Amino acid sequence: MNQIGYSALLLTVVVSAFGLVAPLVAVRTGSRGWMRSAERSVYALAAASAVASAALVYALMTRDYTNEYVYSYTSNDLSWFYTLSAFWAGNSGSMLLWLVILGAFSAVVVWQNRVKNREILPYVISILMAVALFFALIMTVSRGSNPFATVPAGVFPDNGSGLNPMLENPGMVVHPVTLYLGYVGFAIPYAFAMAALITRRLGDFWIRSTRRWTIFAWIFLTIGNIMGAWWAYVTLGWGGYWAWDPVENASFMPWVTGTAFLHSVMIQEKKDMLKVWNIVLVVFTFSLTIFGTFLTRSGIISSVHSFGQSSLGPFFLGFLGLILVFSLNLLFSRLDMLKSRNELDSFVSRESTFLLNNLLLVGMAVTVLWGVLFPIISEAATGNKVTVGPPFFDQVMAPIGLVLMFITGICPLIAWRRATLANLGKNIMVPTIAAIVVLAVLIVTGMRHTYALISFTLCAFVVTTVLMEFVRGAWVRREMTGENLVKALGSLIWRNKRRYGGYIVHIGVIFLLFGVTGSYAFKQELSATITKGESIEVGGYEVTYDSFDSYDTNEKSVGRVTFTVTQGGRFLGTVAPSKEYYFAKDQPWTRVDRNVTLARDVYVSLLEYSAETGEANVDVRINPLVSWLWIGGFVMVLGGIIAIWPDKRDAKRLAARYERQVRLHEI
């Protein structure tokens, strides 16, 4: 099986190299045959990488311990579900995951464009295959990244060293895959943008043709980020969900620039502006996905996820440099063709809010990047290694985030082109009143936390403006069609999926920020050593030590304390955090337990216990509003799905536009 897998890998090198060159030959010679071969090479890559992946899955499932990778990440007692997740538990498997996703996506792209976009398809293929070649080469050239490397001949281990127990969590099974689907997804708009530059077909068709790819990638990056946060929260036991760890930042940065891109392309579609900016954004987003993969793999920056050195660093850095030089050079050579035909009219216009949104989002990404690279930069400049921790990020992100929230609220209220203060004043009335009422209530009830006050006030403001959009639209529709209000609302969303899907995403973002604000501003924590009958009191909640039990299984030894959670004597439930110790891995695992409501989590972790005395060192945290983070994430994804859902009228409009642009020789 290892032989088959490795052969398939070698084949991916060959076909991606061919797929890189063949389309260029096809263009030069005008040969249809070459173009057909080029397209087939993409399908061949998809097939070969699928075979390699199947071989790895087979090796994992059959516990072929002569495969080093299988040996390192599985063991005899691992369930099939987590055995499958071992595919991406380590470095080489993750590289293969990148490649197989890229293969599948590229095949879909070729199939989608079998009749349209024929002029640029050769370059799209060439660029995607160049990326594929990079990953294929990494796995075959660097032994440490070869998922089919075998243990020394003559050795037949009878058990593997097992998957890390912390990765045995449903969130961790899904998180890497979703993240990679997002990462690789951005390769498609990038390839189209570059192909548009090369062919000098600089209309907005590359944006329109890849709009759904972009949203697709964005949805998966969103899921990946939130899943990662959720995993950290429920398994790592330190009570938080985001630590501005370099690896978290690595997936956060492309999400932020991708979000900026999603917004700024609307301006190009509507106004034919920001052409250069959009290309820059897509180049940076794609580079950041490569950089993100590199950060998690290289060990260049110490993080919770990666320590030490790896041989992959130079490969990735070289590739990243190549991408940037190639893309930016190409962009500069076409700069004169990218002049906008329009100008911004007024500061107070919807266009300006998009512009501001973009500046702030990119500002966020750049600051995060700065924070990540700071240790390296400072060491190079001064010789001292200096780091900045989470407070740095919190301090910069909080104000930027608040301004972004405000823009999210104000944007739908402002007219395109030029808004008059009079009509802005009329629109802004209701949301402002809602915001003031919320602010007043919060102050009267004794809230004094400045950031939280601003944030909650803005939450009210934004949610009201967005809801007003829905209500107003549904109202008008009801008047026109005679549908009842609920039905009118439904068809309003369904007939304008893009717009209202976007608004739903905004509501999700606000829910998420509501949760973030609550849990950052008002979290409370106390840890103490207690024994049976004693309790810890935090924020009006009492957590009382009820009973202790311990048991051993074949793989682990477990000590568990059951606590009763009460509030002012009222029983709320029990929680049973435990401390487990895995024999095979020589690894303890602190399993937290929570009592969850929409208002707060009571988060209890058992830090330590003494089996003899029953004494336990317990950490109790009250995390307000955390549930809203997960709800917000869910709503964001839902909105994204609505926005990406196939729309016949949209497709028709796109086709008509495409034909017109072809006629006008803009394409």
Place this chain on the structure above:
Amino acid sequence: MRSKKLKFLVGGIVIVGAIATLAFFAVRENMVYYYTVTELATKGESENVRVAGDLVSGTLVKAGVGEPIEFEIYDKEATQNTLFVKYTGAVPDTFVDDPNQPVEVVVEGDFLKDGTFAADFLMAKCPSKYESEESAADGK
């Protein structure tokens, strides 16, 4: 037309400048020096610094439930240099004394006059163990 463009340019610069200023002050307030064990020894008493090293196997002592833990770390480059660390807080699950594979540790806290490092933050090698496997496979 020109003046309109200028207006937006100035607006943009103001915003970028604001973010840069914000970041500048945030860095100044939150930066933490990062030393190896050897560097810290030459530096002497210092507050709020980060130190990286490997756990000296067998030195990890737990006094009792809820008590601080004590251990020594050494410099990989100069193994004779060690640092005595006293850490208060939750011990990450990844922090396990394994004689076969040195545990890499990062601690943050104060280096006291008596040569003790009082840490309130501890990070140990990653659960997904990407890199250790990698380099092992590379034979490094």
